[in-house]
Amino acid sequence: MAGIRSLKAYASVSDIIKAIAVVIGTVIVSASGFMLLKNNVLSQVPTTVVAIVWGVLSVILIFYSLNLLAQIFPTRVYNKIVPYIFIGPAVLIMGWYLFLPTMRSLLLSFMDKTSTKFIGLDNYKYLFTDRSMVVSIRNTLIWLVCGTGFSVVLGLTVAILAERSHIEKFSKTLIFLPMSISLVGAGVIFKFMYAAKFGGAEQIGLLNAIVVHLGWEPQNWLGKAPWNNLFLIAIFVWLQTGFAMVVLSAALKAVPEEMIEAARIDGASEFRILMQVVIPNIRASIISVSTTILLAALKCFDIVYSMTNGLFGTEVLASQQYKQMFTFQNYGRGSAIAILILIGVSPVIYYNLKEFRNKEAFK
Template sequence: MQLLKDQERSQRAIKALIITPISLFIMISGFLLLKDNHFSQVATTLFAIVWGTVSVVSFFYSLNLIVQVFPLKYYNKIIPFVFVGPAILILGWYLFIPTLRSLYLSFLNRNSTAFVGLENYKYVFTDRTMLISFRNTILWLLFGTLFSVFFGLLAALLAERSSIEKIGKTFVFLPMAISMVGAGVIWKFMYAYKPAGANQTGLFNALMVAFGKDPQNWIGTAPMNNFFLIAIFVWLQTGFALVVLSAALKGVPNEIEEAARIDGASEFAVLMRIIIPSIAGSILTVATTILLAALKTFDIVFSMTNGLYGTEVLASQQYKQMFKFLNYGRGSAIAIIILLAVSPVIYYNLKEFNKREVF
């Protein structure tokens, strides 16, 4: 029996010695071909898809062959790291290392040639434009999250009692298929403003003129223009909230609701005392997910106003400091502030997922 096992292990070792160099050759040669870029754009895309798929499959297959050379008790201990290890390395390379580098750069001057201590952080918390960015970001966090969850829950409750539930949910969810930049461009036409007497091309101002009112500069008047931008974010995120909360509502037992109604409870009492407590976990999950999106919002502001008219947020300021003003110290400091703000929310989500045995 031992002799048979040794022979199998030897065969696996030989197979690994043959397959592994082939896999490495495929990976390296494909990378070099893509690097030189001798193909057309379509051919490059198709080649990248095929090469990437083949490379990943052959890479993990080769690693599995190598691990199979070890005895079974070692194989069972090593194999999880074989499949999880590359993902951890990629995450470390693209997330952890850049985070440390940003932290380091945040203590240096604009071109990273001299140590300036906390000067960049002092700028972040004292500059007038940055203070406006903080104020606007808080508005996005509060109202963007609140209204997205509220309208998502309202749509889910109404859809449950509607005969056109699927069609209604589809229309509410459709904006999720649009990118934030695309939504910004669409709504820029909706908010378009021209002086009184001119032909109004924006939908809202055309309606204002039709009802005898003066046209309004919706996105050029602070601070209300922030709320008009937040409305776009709510329009996009309501569909996400609807889908998650609608699924949660399906899990609320009808027997409990019917029993409450028989006992004389009003619909509002059933909602507040039975339905919402039953889906509270899902509401918190949706709220924290949308909160993260609101905290990192950039696309809508950039495409609509480019931060003008008092609409700057932290993410837009970070982008401008880093890539427009080429002040890597201030840009990195703002990025660290955003990271610190995001971290508690991420920790809470992971903690809740762990409680529900997601991991």
């Protein structure tokens, strides 16, 4: 960071006064805007405008005032602390919104329903002994394995096949389009596709319309456990396949063509080239896509909530947490489920950080 500012040993009195004045002004602006928004004295539109202007102005003033304070110190000290000035607010915000709520959830997980009495590990015992929770854990594991596996395999398959077609861009666009739909929106779409009418009524669901046309009886696709979980996972796969395809398609284009041609000259079949040449070269991208989709599957709540609301044996950990916290008002059990989800996410995050650390750009 050497050379950021001209060399000087001490700041002038005017620099110190300016820095103090800017800091005081920053505190006044930030506190005033916060109190104004907290008291909710404005209507919706002015509140939105004030929030945007205040937020941007506060961030600018915070960085500017911190930089002025750092300039009070000698150049050698300034060059050492200025990087922390720019990453410090981000770290504090992340700590405020992530670390502190996590610690509070951990504390609440040892408390009773009303968060007033310490009950030890009772909430965690409930997670692994209650039948509905065991079903939720089982379903979450099914989501992790099937949702992630099918998404990555289909994404890789589409990426490979699309590269060899004359309509590569068009086909990739069609596969990627579902990514623009929200999880709730996708749930509503598929709810109509899975809809069932009995007693000879005309079918409005696409799947049952096909079944009836073939001469079979309509099926309640969302009411038969555990197969209904696979029908819900199909929605997730439909959404995530486009993401996997885009990332893996970019990775495939980076595989050296000379290596593939050499394998063909040696007499290797296309399948052997795929397994022994292509996939090893895109291994890092496959792992990155898999972990990203794995995290999405672990947190998936929207599809279950909008399709079945967790009925018919389709509960997952995320939907159980929502119900315990906001339906049953049991903050202890809800917090315990949140900690369980965090424990499930942590190894994946650790692995990703380890992979990033091992890359040459991060050494």
